[in-house]
Amino acid sequence: MKRLTHLLMVSILGGAITLGAYKLFFENSKFAVVTEDQGAPYFTTSNLDASVRGAGINEVDFTVAAEKTVNAVVHVKNVTVNEVPNNFWEYFYGSQGSQRPQVGTGSGVIISPDGYIVTNNHVIAKADALSVTLNNNKSYKAEIIGTDPNSDIALIKIDADRNLPYLAFGDSDNTRIGEWVLAVGNPFNLTSTVTAGIISAKARDLGRTDQSFLQTDAAVNPGNSGGALVNTNGDLIGINTAITSQTGSYVGYSFAVPSNIAKKVVEDIMEYGNVQKGILGISSPRLNTPYAVENGIDEIEGVYIDGIEEDSGAEEAELKSGDVIKMVDDIRVRRFADLTGYVATKRPGDKVLLAIDRNGDELEVEVELKERQSLVVPQMGLKVKNLNEEDKKKYKTKYGVKITGVPETYRGYDLEGKVIMAIGDEEVRDIQDARTLFGAISRYGKTVITMINEKGERERLIFQ
Known part of the structure; x- marks a missing residue:
């Protein structure tokens, strides 16, 4: 019995010595050491847990959008036939030369199952023939429905033998x-x-x-x-x-x-059949001009109204030069493009609510958009406007366009305030006629412009 007790005590002692040696020499202890750090402290930047999927890009799935889109996007081929002179004599005398096709390509988006396609105007401009190839490599002839060079948007159509995949317009x-x-x-x-x-x-x-x-x-x-x-x-x-x-x-x-x-x-x-464009009827100086810098306009957040167009919605709403547009409907306006981008989605007759800063006072003004009443004509660069009833009585005429702005080149001809009645043998009834007829003026020929002054006297200007 004594022998058994002795062996037990030796075993316990040996185990204690072994455990102590392990703790002392082999086990890694954890220490909390506090020192004085002269460097910058470190802080966590967020209490939010990081995504288990990693960076944000990994959480975006493009596959659904890609599958919906690729079959609704088409290849557009524009074939234009140009006449090329074969020799110097054909070039000099204008004789008909060889006809050579020129091919341009672009893309388009199907927006209806019956084959209406939106594309850029510059993709289909001057086309003698248009063809559209779908993503399944089937090709169709296309016709132009309408274009708007100002926005560079065109609408074309194909006749397919089945309903086509298409995309819906988003906001x-x-x-x-x-x-x-x-x-x-x-x-x-x-x-x-x-x-x-x-x-x-x-x-x-x-x-x-x-x-x-x-x-x-x-x-x-x-x-x-x-x-x-x-x-x-x-x-x-x-x-x-x-x-x-x-x-x-x-x-x-x-x-x-x-x-x-x-x-x-x-x-x-x-x-x-054409684009109905409504305008406010204001002008605003560019922010990078010396005028804007000298008057502090370049530092304004919003659209500074520099001028009000006659017979416009802005004039009827009694907007004033010096007003600053801060919002249009629920859209915040920081620059002129914010305003024009929103107004471009509206038509004549639509009304918009403007938030105005007038000398520190905040106002809300409703403005009815109207059709453009003035424009700058090509070639001469004159600014002209449609005649209102007061102008027609004053100048004793039922048609014509009034010159309201003259570029420096023609300042010496005393043109401002006169009414253009005709260009050559063609009557000018409104600003659209003026744009078309001035655009057709040849720089190599002479053009007679018939005008009338405030006294009712007719004048003629020969432009060449």
């Missing part, structure tokens, strides 16, 4: 900077190609028209023009239109006509 006003988008088109004559990017900016003014564009960094190259810009739901939010590049190829960003503008243009063409 481009609801797009947000940073939102993921896909650009779908036919770059370099390839079939439907999908590229991804984000909305880089909204209401971008390219300086060519009074229109605003969506800017994206989704890759767009020659051949993409007229293609679709869609969100991750597959909604059509823009028609890809332009890139800014010194090489002619994509360099990091591109531009699209917002879907709300494209939709309105298409609806006008289908219902009226």
Whole structure:
């Protein structure tokens, strides 16, 4: 018994010694060491848990939008026949030369099952023949339904033997900077190609028209023009239109006509045969001009009203020079392109509610949009307006257009305030006639412009 007790005590002692040695020499202890740190402290930047799926891009699924879009985007081929002189004598005397076809390509978006397609005006301009190829490689002849060069939107149609896949217009006003988008088109004559990017900016003014564009960094190259810009739901939010590049190829960003503008243009063409454009009737100086800088206008957030057009909705609503437009309906206005981009979706007769800053006072003014009453004619650059009833009585005429602005070249001819009655043998009844007839003036010939002054005296100006 004593022997057994002795062995037990030795075993316990040996185990204790072994455990102590292990703890002392082999087990890693955890220590909390506090030291004085002279460097910058470290802080967590968020209390939110990170996504278990990793970075945000991994959570975006482009496949649904791509599948909905590729079959609704088509390849558009424009064939233009040009006459090319065969020799010097044909060139000099204008004899008919050889006819050579020139082929241009672009993209288009099917917007109805019966074959209506929206594309860019520059894709189908001057076409002698148009053809459309679907994503399944079937080709059809296309006809032009209508165009709007100002917005660079055109509507064409094909007659297919079945209902076609199509895209619905989304609401481009609801797009947000940073939102993921896909650009779908036919770059370099390839079939439907999908590229991804984000909305880089909204209401971008390219300086060519009074229109605003969506800017994206989704890759767009020659051949993409007229293609679709869609969100991750597959909604059509823009028609890809332009890139800014010194090489002619994509360099990091591109531009699209917002879907709300494209939709309105298409609806006008289908219902009226042309685009019904309503305007406010205001002018605003460009922010990068010396005038704007000297008067502090370049620092204003909003649209500074510099002038009010006669017989416009702005004049009837008693807007004043110096007013600053802050909002139109529920759209915040930071720059002129914000305003024109929204107004471009409206028609004459529509009313908009403007939030105005007038000398520090906040006002709300309802303005009825009206048809454009003035424009600058090509060739001479004169600004002309339609005659109102007071003008007709004053000048004792039932038709014509009044000259309200004269470029520096013609300031010495005393033209301002006179009414243009005819160009050559053609009567000028309104500003649309004036634009057409001035646009047809040849720089190589003489054109007689018939005018009338405030005394009722007729004058003639020979333009060459």
